[in-house]
Amino acid sequence: MIAILDYDAGNINSVEKAFKILGEDTVLTRDFSVIERADRAVLPGVGSFSDAMSHIKKYELDKSINDFIASGKPFLGICLGLQVLFDYSDEGIGTEGLHVLPGQILRIPGEGGLKVPHMGWNSLEIKNNGRLFAGVKDQSFVYFVHSYYLKAEDPAIVKATCQYGVDIHASVEKDNVFACQFHPEKSSSVGLTILKNFANI
Amino acid sequence: MLTKRIIPCLDVKDGRVVKGVNFIDLKDAGDPVQIAAAYDKAGADELVFLDITASSDHRNTVVEMASRVADQVFIPFTVGGGIRTVEDFKALLRAGADKISINSAAIDNPSLISAAADKFGSQCVVVAIDAKRRDDGGFNIYKHGGRLDCGIDAVEWAMKAEKLGAGEILLTSMDCDGTKSGFDIELTRAISSVCSIPVIASGGAGSKEDFLDVLTDGGADAALAASLFHYKELEIMDLKEYLNNNSIPVRL
Numbered sequence: 001m002i003a004i005l006d007y008d009a010g011n012i013n014s015v016e017k018a019f020k021i022l023g024e025d026t027v028l029t030r031d032f033s034v035i036e037r038a039d040r041a042v043l044p045g046v047g048s049f050s051d052a053m054s055h056i057k058k059y060e061l062d063k064s065i066n067d068f069i070a071s072g073k074p075f076l077g078i079c080l081g082l083q084v085l086f087d088y089s090d091e092g093i094g095t096e097g098l099h100v101l102p103g104q105i106l107r108i109p110g111e112g113g114l115k116v117p118h119m120g121w122n123s124l125e126i127k128n129n130g131r132l133f134a135g136v137k138d139q140s141f142v143y144f145v146h147s148y149y150l151k152a153e154d155p156a157i158v159k160a161t162c163q164y165g166v167d168i169h170a171s172v173e174k175d176n177v178f179a180c181q182f183h184p185e186k187s188s189s190v191g192l193t194i195l196k197n198f199a200n201i
Numbered sequence: 202m203l204t205k206r207i208i209p210c211l212d213v214k215d216g217r218v219v220k221g222v223n224f225i226d227l228k229d230a231g232d233p234v235q236i237a238a239a240y241d242k243a244g245a246d247e248l249v250f251l252d253i254t255a256s257s258d259h260r261n262t263v264v265e266m267a268s269r270v271a272d273q274v275f276i277p278f279t280v281g282g283g284i285r286t287v288e289d290f291k292a293l294l295r296a297g298a299d300k301i302s303i304n305s306a307a308i309d310n311p312s313l314i315s316a317a318a319d320k321f322g323s324q325c326v327v328v329a330i331d332a333k334r335r336d337d338g339g340f341n342i343y344k345h346g347g348r349l350d351c352g353i354d355a356v357e358w359a360m361k362a363e364k365l366g367a368g369e370i371l372l373t374s375m376d377c378d379g380t381k382s383g384f385d386i387e388l389t390r391a392i393s394s395v396c397s398i399p400v401i402a403s404g405g406a407g408s409k410e411d412f413l414d415v416l417t418d419g420g421a422d423a424a425l426a427a428s429l430f431h432y433k434e435l436e437i438m439d440l441k442e443y444l445n446n447n448s449i450p451v452r453l
Binding site for chain 2: 013014017018020021046047048110114115116117118119120121122123141143144145163164183185186187188191192
């Protein structure tokens with residue numbers, strides 16, 4: 001059973017639908033005991049950093065997330081669900097993240113005519129043998145929509161990057177914690193492969 | 202590298218795609234789910250569903266359609282047509298649509314743009330603009346499916362929409378729409394050069410060269426077409442190969 005953590009963020013249903021078509025059992029929940037019993041957990045997200053953090057705290061999901069990760073079971077953050085795992089963000093100054101992983105979320109500079117948000121299909125440079133990317137070819141295209149990007153402190157946890165004026169850390173993996181800045185649930189067959197890999201870890 | 206997007210547009214009435222789509226392997230040429238899945242396979246980067254149902258009590262049909270598409274198809278899609286309130290946005294986004302396009306409702310009530318952007322994020326707010334050339338060479342915007350001249354300059358409206366929180370402009374040239382004689386490069390350039398949000402060019406696509414022109418000279422970030430793709434006059438992958446050979450980054 002995959003618990004999809006519900007904190008009123010958008011696109012939650014798309015993530016659930018993607019796992020369903022892969023034949024996985026899912027439950028959309030914010031209930032501590034349901035999350036605790038799940039085999040895997042996914043933190044999706046679209047919206048703003050401070051809004052997301054305040055909802056996560058309001059529903060006491062921060063404790064559920066920390067406990068789930070401490071249990072060693074696979075955990076996946078998507079988009080904003082990646083960003084809140086880190087220390088803090090340029091978006092929502094003064095709002096702290098969950099400090100699960102060290103790093104910061106910075107505003108995409110958008111210099112040289114690059115538009116912000118970074119929206120559309122961009123190619124991944126796959127590195128460091130990430131388990132999410134088994135069977136995914138280097139330079140595969142995935143779908144991004146975001147205005148802020150991750151700069152992880154530890155380069156060893158970065159499993160995919162993409163270029164958009166800056167080097168965007170597009171996916172990370174540390175022990176049982178996985179996260180993607182892009183939307184695998186909107187990235188056609190490549191994205192479904194990534195979600196399948198997560199379901200099989 | 203971020204790629205330019207190729208987007209087929211489907212007209213939907215009462216939850217069914219109208220102006221049939223000519224895919225030989227489709228069991229039901231009016232089923233939005235089958236058509237969306239076929240376009241995903243064919244290499245489309247996104248889809249736009251434009252609801253042209255006339256009656257006002259049809260919202261549930263559209264929401265249900267969005268939900269059924271999202272069950273089966275895992276590329277981004279936009280729904281437009283008849284959306285007037287923040288509640289309409291919420292229902293469609295929850296059903297699985299990624300973006301919502303508004304046209305007349307944004308003109309009548311520009312605060313809908315900011316209200317939706319505040320609540321759901323700019324990334325899902327697409328402002329659709331139907332523009333037509335004036336005698337002085339500028340462009341005016343039209344509403345109600347292009348029937349009513351609003352007397353508002355298209356460039357000014359696009360800048361205002363961006364300021365209010367739009368995340369993307371879907372720009373249709375009424376002069377070129379249906380002609381297959383090429384996109385309106387001048388109009389597209391006029392909007393894309395003043396907006397820092399992505400611009401989807403629409404109206405007039407007839408050949409591969411038209412796409413190349415609007416993505417280079419027009420400065421568009423994406424290009425949309427309907428019948429050209431539906432009737433297989435142009436295969437999306439052939440078009441993308443051509444663009445790629447002409448140094449336009451595309452997802453292959």
